[in-house]
Amino acid sequence: AAMSRKGVKLLVDSLSRSSKHFNKSEVECLVKLFDTLVARASSHFAGAGFDRTVFRDTLHSAFGMTDDVVLDRVFSTFDRDNKGCITVAEWVEGLGVLLRGTLEEKMKYCFAVYDLNGDGYISREEMFQMLKNSLLIQPADEEPDEGIKDLVEIALKKMASTYLLTDYDHDGKLSFTDFEKAVRDENLLLEAFGPCLPDIK
Known part of the structure; x- marks a missing residue:
């Protein structure tokens, strides 16, 4: 119409x-x-x-x-x-x-993209899924999943400010507050779990 x-x-x-x-x-x-x-x-x-x-x-x-x-x-x-x-x-x-x-809008957008189940957190599993999809795995790589799991742990340690202090059950979830703080400290972390913004030349 x-x-x-x-x-x-x-x-x-x-x-x-x-x-x-x-x-x-x-x-x-x-x-x-x-x-x-x-x-x-x-x-x-x-x-x-x-x-x-x-x-x-x-x-x-x-x-x-x-x-x-x-x-x-x-x-x-x-x-x-x-x-x-x-x-x-x-x-x-x-x-x-x-x-x-704005950076604020893009942080909310990227967080929403990475929060696969929409529960308000980026979990270990979601990080794993996103990284597994966005990384190029070489056929010769032995156990590529192990390497991705290591990356997830590095990301959690870098981004979850409360990770070591209050994450007693080690559920390894990233809240928007943690994500926002990490991205404000280091803008490159905006697309930490895979490219989701256009690459504009």
């Missing part, structure tokens, strides 16, 4: 007002791109948005993001209402954070 020119103008005006990162002409371009992507998507969402497949293909071709696990998590961070499709508002807001977000 193509929108009238007046409808598009009203939508662009509304999204421009709420967007912290894009000006009006940029929002207009994003809305046009959104319409193109919706046309490619399955008609299941009746023009309201596009699905995971179109989203993955778009991020892959635009930003070279290829990791399926990461792309699924990025989709989930964009899809705020959990309806399985990206709406135009989610599209503009999500790209704002992805491309021009």
Whole structure:
């Protein structure tokens, strides 16, 4: 269902007002791109948005993001209402954070991507999953899982400020507070568990 020119103008005006990162002409371009992507998507969402497949293909071709696990998590961070499709508002807001977000916004975004089960912590298992997916394992490597487990332990020691003091049960979970503190001390830790931001040249 193509929108009238007046409808598009009203939508662009509304999204421009709420967007912290894009000006009006940029929002207009994003809305046009959104319409193109919706046309490619399955008609299941009746023009309201596009699905995971179109989203993955778009991020892959635009930003070279290829990791399926990461792309699924990025989709989930964009899809705020959990309806399985990206709406135009989610599209503009999500790209704002992805491309021009503040450090604060990017920390929340990366943390959400790494928190695979959405419980508010990045667990040992989640770190392991993310690192296993993002590291290149050489066929000659003996027991690559052991090396990844070592990396997880190093990451926990580096990032969990409370790890040695209060983590009596050694559940090895990283809270957002720990993640935030570690990233503020060392910005390179933002993508510690795998690349989830576009590599913009």
